Amino acid sequence: MYAFSNAVNSMHSEDIKRLLKQSSGNNMISFAGGMPNNDLFPVKQIDEIYDALPINLKKLCFQYGAASGYPPLVRSLKSYLHKKGLPIDIDKILITTGSLQAISIITQEFVNKGDIILTENPSFVGALSVFETYEAEIHGIPIDKDGIDIEALKQKIASLDKTPKLLYVTPNFHNPAGIIYTPERKKALLEVLSNTGIILIEDDAYSDLYFNEEDKYLTKPMKSYGLADVEIIYTGSFSKILGPGFRLGYMLSSPEIFEKAETVKQALDACTSNFMQILANEFLSQHKLDPYLKFLRFEYRDRKNILQQSLIKYMPEEVIWNEPKGGFYIWLKLPEYVSSTDVFKESVEKGVVFVTGRTFDPSSKKDDRIRLSFSNMPKDTIEKGVKILSKVIKKALKSIPSETV
């Protein structure tokens, strides 16, 4: 069994966990947490919804629900997913206790100890932790600014002596890499998987959080492409568009996969909270999501812009990155000889935290990256944080690494 740390700080090194613990409660500037901003939650909207709930619906909040989900929420989700072009007439929706539970269910459904799972490298640490808990053999495939490396993926599949069970990807506003796949890359990925029997998990927690309308078309899910010869399980979450505290996610899959998943779901926690599902359903059905998303996109774009400008202003030229088109993250690239874990140790002493690159590497090695999350950052501390971090990095660049002496 594999020990990993709190989902909030999205790290799995005991060392870093300890450092973060020491630092919490101080005036630490944190680029670490991959969570939404406390001050941006739709508290007022949920207050209004709760106050107006009829008594019968309130009573239902307290009761058990169906394992597959609260039927009105399933209907609301259908219409939400239909707008994304997803095949909601044939495939079925299972409501889960957060989208991590969906990943857990899929893993339990398809993966036995020692089975192979392919992921991006870097990849979402929550998913990596699930795969490791189920004792899968994880192989990471590199990504570039346009998506997963197609040649590397082909070679990996060809080199393995058994077929991987799953490929897990987060194509839209990747955590941690901040990229979005191009449509061409999405198509190429589907072509590689075609008729291989490898099930694709398309995890899409961030697609509503694009910064500019003209980039919206990029978020179109692969599952909406209509390719029949790749089995795709699409997973989504309310964590980024309502709040992680609701623990609401869902998966959209073929009826066959749905049916087994429902059984696993029932054994994991019987059903998802009616209370949370009823509030979420009112949020969707009362058309509160669209105006709220408009507000969120503006707020997160604003933070991204400040971070981007600050990085341009302060970072040495050896540090490079792609400006994200949406999501929560900027993924800095350091020269190979600088370890982000070393930078972290110095940086935390100076009052700035982030998540180290190797946290997101399935083999916990590659460490020339820094994940900066701007989502939960007060706007007026971003520049200050970058200034401090850039100083630490500049110092690290100057110290000639021992291997190169």
Next chain:
Amino acid sequence: MYAFSNAVNSMHSEDIKRLLKQSSGNNMISFAGGMPNNDLFPVKQIDEIYDALPINLKKLCFQYGAASGYPPLVRSLKSYLHKKGLPIDIDKILITTGSLQAISIITQEFVNKGDIILTENPSFVGALSVFETYEAEIHGIPIDKDGIDIEALKQKIASLDKTPKLLYVTPNFHNPAGIIYTPERKKALLEVLSNTGIILIEDDAYSDLYFNEEDKYLTKPMKSYGLADVEIIYTGSFSKILGPGFRLGYMLSSPEIFEKAETVKQALDACTSNFMQILANEFLSQHKLDPYLKFLRFEYRDRKNILQQSLIKYMPEEVIWNEPKGGFYIWLKLPEYVSSTDVFKESVEKGVVFVTGRTFDPSSKKDDRIRLSFSNMPKDTIEKGVKILSKVIKKALKSIPSETV
């Protein structure tokens, strides 16, 4: 993978599921659902709590929390469990998404495919479903009115060629059997397990729902007995004392078991809903639980009394049962030659549903029992339901079974 039905109706026969589906929405009298009464939930109390929540706490409701649970709720639970005599200073509390998740976590932590789990026969179907999902080999041990059959348990353990991993019991107001273990039986059970290496899961969802103060001492958990040579994991739930819709449960275990369990928990759904935990914590810390429990005990006792009186009035003498001292259930015993599934088929047509005996048998065989749940029953329909059911049973008693011709 094993298919089982909705936790609400607590049944796992497809046949019965179909019949119930047909019957829902009509004027069916249902003794089936093992859920709390919709009209008894503390809606008003939670309204007051929600309305008075300070804005910072409301924002926290929407955010991620620690995998092990919301610290103030852990503290409130400590004081709640301390009153039950439980060892909260040494052992650790893990908050789970319902107590079924605790059972799932424990199973994932300790049980591999083919490992042996001992349960009572009959046993809680939710737990049986978990054990079957993890492909354990389940052995049921009979119970009588005072608890698990000690001789049968000893013989079972002696007869097995490998040590069972777990023994799962629900000693207080058993579901479905309605019994409570005597203190002597609890002690005898611990003696049998002593130094065997078999971990005891003491699942205690109903202990607050005793009907009379003088029976309260019977609910004392085995984990409070202070025996060091039996490893006990105590699981509890907010489902019966607040509402299943909160999906809140917990487990109390040794620090070693806790640590691994926290890792599994994190891979299952990252953390339990802060929203639900914060409301539950206010419910406990504002001392709203005790007066609410007083009210609940009165209401459920009232329903039990009506059911008990109606059974005495209408049931033929061949049908026997124990009057419960708490909980939700009366467990009727039919003569061996009458199958409760046959009774069910007739009864559902006459407008009365219940759960059949074999639903609770790990091997789905023993079928001479009927579980009547009085918890979610309007008081004024209990007598009518019993009248109809007794007619169906009388008819079944008259038809001579083919085996005995």
